[in-house]
Amino acid sequence: MIDLRTDTVTRPTPGMRAAIAAAEVGDEQKGEDPTTRALEERVAGLLGAQAAVFVPSATMANQIALQLWSRPGDGLVASAGAHLIHSEAGGPAALAGLMVQPIFSADGTFDDIQFTGAVVGDGAEKPRTTIVSIENSHSNAGGRVWPLDRLEQLRSAAPRYGIRIHLDGARLLNAATHTNVSPLRLCAGMDSVTFCLSKGLGCPFGALLAIPAAAAAEARRIKQRLGGAMRQSGMLAAAGLYALDHHVDRTADDHIRARRLADILAGTGLVRGPVHTNVVALDATTVYWDREELRLRLAEEGVLVSALPRPGMLRAVTHLDVDDHDIEHAGAVITRVLDGKSVRPRP
Ligand SMILES: Cc1ncc(COP(=O)(O)O)c(C=O)c1O
Incomplete structure (x- = not known):
């Protein structure tokens, strides 16, 4: 997981x-x-x-x-x-x-x-x-x-x-x-x-x-x-x-990994806003998913994300217990789960 x-x-x-x-x-x-x-x-x-x-x-x-x-x-x-x-x-x-x-x-x-x-x-x-x-x-x-x-x-x-x-x-x-x-x-x-x-x-x-x-x-x-x-x-x-x-200097690693995840997902339309730190905001509505449905599908595939208190939004957060390999794997899983879903153009 x-x-x-x-x-x-x-x-x-x-x-x-x-x-x-x-x-x-x-x-x-x-x-x-x-x-x-x-x-x-x-x-x-x-x-x-x-x-x-x-x-x-x-x-x-x-x-x-x-x-x-x-x-x-x-x-x-x-x-x-x-x-x-x-x-x-x-x-x-x-x-x-x-x-x-x-x-x-x-x-x-x-x-x-x-x-x-x-x-x-x-x-x-x-x-x-x-x-x-x-x-x-x-x-x-x-x-x-x-x-x-x-x-x-x-x-x-x-x-x-x-x-x-x-x-x-x-x-x-x-x-x-x-x-x-x-x-x-x-x-x-x-x-x-x-x-x-x-x-x-x-x-x-x-x-x-x-x-x-x-x-x-x-x-x-x-x-x-x-x-x-x-x-x-x-x-x-x-x-x-x-x-x-x-653990102070390694904060930068979390940021690099969050940006890497956003890069992997760039083509999916899911990422919302710039990634400043260790959080990637994911907007399920842009890919026509109900966010709870998406969250549960990802959990079934072994990737846990959580809801943000904003309509349709989820987040993926990097930290000390995830490494480069985890990020590559999570990015691949999310991309695969979204595959075939059309992307809603942003206004
Ligand atoms: C911005 C912010 N402030 C405060 C807290 C509260 O932290 P704690 O769990 O130590 O009470 C959190 C927890 O996630 C947080 O994100």
């Missing part, structure tokens, strides 16, 4: 398992786990933040950030397809009491005109916008990366409205690889950043929330409230340190 559903399906490598087994540990909730502290310092440095807090998941990191920067009844601007809107079980509403002020954009990014158009200002009757969240790369938009000029526009516009910027950087290293810009520069001007270990980095667990030092105590308090404080989490942090030493 070639599993291209998502990059979270990877299994720890033998080297990572050895690092986990050898980890020095203490009680994280008491601030006594040396490996967790080392990971927090390492990630804070990587992202240019004053502090970083280790949490069980990127979902929790996002939800802590929302609660840090807002009060119930405030507004959250984000792209409509953002993970924190689509896939965090209503956390912005349920946990932070936020009103979502969505921006509908095909590639998950927006410019300063779209941003300021979504912002709701002061007035007793208004759900005042206090936070904007961006996702880089944007998963549900097919792994698309924010153009640097749009990042710059947001960095200059948001503070003018007193709005905090949260970056959901679950796949920040993919964005850095694509743009050839350091994570540190991509994070400049962000008030908080979610950095995930269990996607392209191939860890079994965990994420960090990078924040200013002054926000760290409150972030840890919210983490405790959400049940995210841990005990001997050095076992998990060791995997993160190992991944930062061994």
Whole structure:
């Protein structure tokens, strides 16, 4: 089976398992786990933040950030397809009491005109916008990366409205690889950043929330409230340190493999949009397939892809556990399954 559903399906490598087994540990909730502290310092440095807090998941990191920067009844601007809107079980509403002020954009990014158009200002009757969240790369938009000029526009516009910027950087290293810009520069001007270990980095667990030092105590308090404080989490942090030493450079391989898959499928009409990172967006409607039917047919042939939360769209995601041979094979299988189907011309 070639599993291209998502990059979270990877299994720890033998080297990572050895690092986990050898980890020095203490009680994280008491601030006594040396490996967790080392990971927090390492990630804070990587992202240019004053502090970083280790949490069980990127979902929790996002939800802590929302609660840090807002009060119930405030507004959250984000792209409509953002993970924190689509896939965090209503956390912005349920946990932070936020009103979502969505921006509908095909590639998950927006410019300063779209941003300021979504912002709701002061007035007793208004759900005042206090936070904007961006996702880089944007998963549900097919792994698309924010153009640097749009990042710059947001960095200059948001503070003018007193709005905090949260970056959901679950796949920040993919964005850095694509743009050839350091994570540190991509994070400049962000008030908080979610950095995930269990996607392209191939860890079994965990994420960090990078924040200013002054926000760290409150972030840890919210983490405790959400049940995210841990005990001997050095076992998990060791995997993160190992991944930062061994799995960062290989992100580029995932991108090359995603582009190779798109090239193999170029003649089928299935691929939608440019491939920026490790995601290939597949539009089943252009080849007259019902996407669920196509997904099941491919699964029968041993290739797993998953649905994107957009009509008719599927995605194939490359990661640590797929190699060149898998990509060639998956491309051949998809081409064969589609063979004979006519292609709907694009408008
Ligand atoms: C962009 C983005 N943010 C956050 C998350 C949540 O990650 P986790 O599974 O660690 O909660 C995901 C998961 O796929 C994601 O794609």
